[in-house]
Amino acid sequence: xxxxxxxxxxxxxxxxxxxxxxxxxxxxxxxxxxxxxxxxxxxxxxxxxxxxxxxxxxxxxxxxxxxxxxxxxxxxxxxxxxxxxxxxxxxxxxxxxxxxxxxxxxxxxxxxxxxxxxxxxxxxxxxxxxxxxxxxxxxxxxxxxxxxxxx
Amino acid sequence: xxxxxxxxxxxxxxxxxxxxxxxxxxxxxxxxxxxxxxxxxxxxxxxxxxxxxxxxxxxxxxxxxxxxxxxxxxxxxxxxxxxxxxxxxxxxxxxxxxxxxxxxxxxxxxxxxxxxxxxxxxxxxxxxxxxxxxxxxxxxxxxxxxxxxxxxxxxxxxxxxxxxxxxxxxxxxxxxxxxxxxxxxxxxx
Amino acid sequence: xxxxxxxxxxxxxxxxxxxxxxxxxxxxxxxxxxxxxxxxxxxxxxxxxxxxxxxxxxxxxxxxxxxxxxxxxxxxxxxxxxxxxxxxxxxxxxxxxxxxxxxxxxxxxxxxxxxxxxxxxxxxxxxxxxxxxxxxxxxxxxxxxxxxxxxxxxxxxxxxxxxxxxxxxxxxxxxxxxxxxxxxxxxxxxxxxxxxxxxxxxxxxxxxxxxxxxxxxxxxxxxxxxxxxxxxxxxxxxxxxxxxxxxxxxxxxxxxxxxxxxxxxxxxxxxxxxxxxxxxxxxxxxxxxxxxxxxxxxxxxxxxxxxxxxxxxxxxxxxxxxxxxxxxxxxxxxxxxxxxxxxxxxxxxxxxxxxxxxxxxx
Numbered sequence: 001x002x003x004x005x006x007x008x009x010x011x012x013x014x015x016x017x018x019x020x021x022x023x024x025x026x027x028x029x030x031x032x033x034x035x036x037x038x039x040x041x042x043x044x045x046x047x048x049x050x051x052x053x054x055x056x057x058x059x060x061x062x063x064x065x066x067x068x069x070x071x072x073x074x075x076x077x078x079x080x081x082x083x084x085x086x087x088x089x090x091x092x093x094x095x096x097x098x099x100x101x102x103x104x105x106x107x108x109x110x111x112x113x114x115x116x117x118x119x120x121x122x123x124x125x126x127x128x129x130x131x132x133x134x135x136x137x138x139x140x141x142x143x144x145x146x147x148x149x150x151x
Numbered sequence: 152x153x154x155x156x157x158x159x160x161x162x163x164x165x166x167x168x169x170x171x172x173x174x175x176x177x178x179x180x181x182x183x184x185x186x187x188x189x190x191x192x193x194x195x196x197x198x199x200x201x202x203x204x205x206x207x208x209x210x211x212x213x214x215x216x217x218x219x220x221x222x223x224x225x226x227x228x229x230x231x232x233x234x235x236x237x238x239x240x241x242x243x244x245x246x247x248x249x250x251x252x253x254x255x256x257x258x259x260x261x262x263x264x265x266x267x268x269x270x271x272x273x274x275x276x277x278x279x280x281x282x283x284x285x286x287x288x289x290x291x292x293x294x295x296x297x298x299x300x301x302x303x304x305x306x307x308x309x310x311x312x313x314x315x316x317x318x319x320x321x322x323x324x325x326x327x328x329x330x331x332x333x334x335x336x337x338x339x340x
Numbered sequence: 341x342x343x344x345x346x347x348x349x350x351x352x353x354x355x356x357x358x359x360x361x362x363x364x365x366x367x368x369x370x371x372x373x374x375x376x377x378x379x380x381x382x383x384x385x386x387x388x389x390x391x392x393x394x395x396x397x398x399x400x401x402x403x404x405x406x407x408x409x410x411x412x413x414x415x416x417x418x419x420x421x422x423x424x425x426x427x428x429x430x431x432x433x434x435x436x437x438x439x440x441x442x443x444x445x446x447x448x449x450x451x452x453x454x455x456x457x458x459x460x461x462x463x464x465x466x467x468x469x470x471x472x473x474x475x476x477x478x479x480x481x482x483x484x485x486x487x488x489x490x491x492x493x494x495x496x497x498x499x500x501x502x503x504x505x506x507x508x509x510x511x512x513x514x515x516x517x518x519x520x521x522x523x524x525x526x527x528x529x530x531x532x533x534x535x536x537x538x539x540x541x542x543x544x545x546x547x548x549x550x551x552x553x554x555x556x557x558x559x560x561x562x563x564x565x566x567x568x569x570x571x572x573x574x575x576x577x578x579x580x581x582x583x584x585x586x587x588x589x590x591x592x593x594x595x596x597x598x599x600x601x602x603x604x605x606x607x608x609x610x611x612x613x614x615x616x617x618x619x620x621x622x623x624x625x626x627x628x629x630x631x632x633x634x635x636x637x638x639x640x641x642x643x644x645x646x647x648x649x650x651x652x653x654x655x656x657x658x659x660x661x662x663x664x665x666x667x668x669x670x671x672x673x674x675x676x677x678x679x680x681x682x683x684x685x686x687x688x689x690x691x692x693x694x695x696x697x698x699x700x701x702x
Binding site for chain 3: 008011012015016019020046047048049050051052053054055056057058059060061062063064065066067068069070072074084086087088089090129130131132133134135136137138139140141143
């Protein structure tokens with residue numbers, strides 16, 4: 001794997017994590033980082049739509065399923081790093097924080113930001129998913145045989 | 152993505168886009184009238200007027216053709232960030248950008264269908280300068296006649312003959328913008 | 341005679357003010373918040389998102405509040421809002437095979453890998469009003485069990501292995517979008533699915549029911565029904581790769597239909613497909629049945645003349661916003677239209693009377 005693709009994979013992971021984070025939680029974690037560097041907008045937060053697609057039968061040809069709201073923005077830190085965000089929903093503060101963290105992850109502070117923001121977000125997302133999966137598992141049917149037909 | 156690609160958008164998008172859209176409408180409604188638009192900066196050789204027009208008229212659903220005079224990696228990146236318009240060939244283009252020479256031959260662009268005459272290409276033609284002189288324009292939106300320094304006559308006459316099908320043109324130079332809808336009659340002076 | 345009139349502004353303003361007051365209801369009762377609607381009327385929110393064709397639970401909840409619970413009015417608000425959004429792009433097709441399922445059942449295979457997971461369903465409730473809900477109080481916490489590792493494979497994949505079901509090969513052709521181009525018939529399956537997933541639940545249910553009752557009978561089994569969360573991934577041109585922008589809850593239904601073969605196809609099972617925003621299983625099953633009925637042509641079946649086989653009929657009448665717009669407009673002033681009809685009827689009556697009198701005189 002080339003370094004670029006590895007970089008992409010890492011950035012893809014954190015951008016997805018930031019987009020899926022509960023907005024209030026992300027806000028608290030970014031707040032806890034302390035003072036964040038100044039930045040200028042390359043693209044101020046704007047709300048738009050993305051058309052979601054599905055596949056016929058789950059695996060076949062594409063069709064348009066309907067849209068979702070999405071907020072995007074791009075900013076440049078005073079130190080030069082550019083952060084992008086695309087976040088489902090209409091929360092401009094959420095998008096701003098996601099772009100800010102995306103930019104910070106490209107600075108020497110990346111390690112600290114990873115530990116303070118991304119690691120807890122990932123752990124909490126896993127825990128929430130596991131809790132829901134646990135409830136689903138509790139509704140799983142165990143069949144047991146009452147009578148068998150043959151003699 | 153290079154830095155140049157991320158800058159040059161509108162500072163105040165709703166206001167600047169509305170202003171530019173109004174100017175583009177006026178230019179089309181009054182063929183030959185020269186409007187002034189600006190606010191956007193795309194990589195060279197795109198003029199300020201053409202960059203502003205692209206930001207105003209194009210989006211992720213308007214396939215755009217870049218003629219060889221304008222096609223460059225820097226412009227492609229600028230379009231990807233600011234507009235998201237898919238780049239396409241001549242036949243599939245909703246909009247096309249280039250110099251008059253680079254856009255020729257025009258009949259490779261869509262002229263619309265009789266059911267949907269709007270499904271034609273709008274050409275953004277970069278010219279060295281725009282002046283109200285030269286070819287004579289008459290038709291809808293022109294009280295008596297207008298003058299514009301168009302590059303030629305034959306192509307526009309042929310375009311007019313195919314009405315209601317045909318191409319609509321914007322001409323851009325610096326911050327100057329003029330337009331020629333398919334309904335305008337163009338003649339030598 | 342034509343008389344142009346204007347007026348009613350004050351009456352309209354006052355009607356709006358009263359509407360706002362009636363919406364609030366008794367001020368002695370606590371006001372509903374948008375999060376309350378989102379969390380506690382989630383299935384109403386899902387329906388508004390599905391038929392509004394815009395996934396945004398907070399917005400749908402607000403629309404329900406504004407519409408006083410009138411679902412079609414709320415859907416109308418969402419549709420109107422949707423038109424104001426610049427479109428940033430198109431997602432990659434959602435991978436429902438990787439869905440994190442809250443519910444997943446199959447009516448065709450008892451021992452399907454991954455199991456029959458009931459999820460938060462009404463299916464086994466007794467449909468008795470629960471008066472305990474009228475009192476305040478928190479429900480007990482749901483039980484948790486150890487989740488099993490491993491995927492939940494598609495049920496139809498098993499039939500696929502033996503060639504017993506019509507395959508659904510991957511195809512990445514750009515589908516038409518009814519929100520961008522006018523409908524043209526024949527529409528094709530991609531457009532039909534888009535129209536059905538945003539169609540009125542009652543209409544799609546009625547159409548589906550008609551196929552079960554024998555109008556274009558196609559004997560469906562619910563091969564699989566799954567409800568859960570999928571990630572939405574979008575290609576970002578300025579980055580050159582795709583990122584997940586969030587997650588959505590979807591309901592997917594795949595029906596397996598008996599098919600005895602036709603002039604062009606061997607005997608095998610065929611599929612109907614439903615995919616709908618939110619937990620919306622009645623709609624998803626209905627969609628799958630109607631999808632299957634509409635596929636008669638490509639499967640070489642006979643046209644039985646059933647309404648559910650008529651693509652133009654189904655698609656032209658599935659949209660409740662189109663329908664209600666046209667229906668409700670007739671209550672708005674038609675004074676001039678009606679005046680002309682009135683004059684016509686009077687003239688015809690006068691002419692008839694005159695001719696009767698003439699005949700009587702002769």
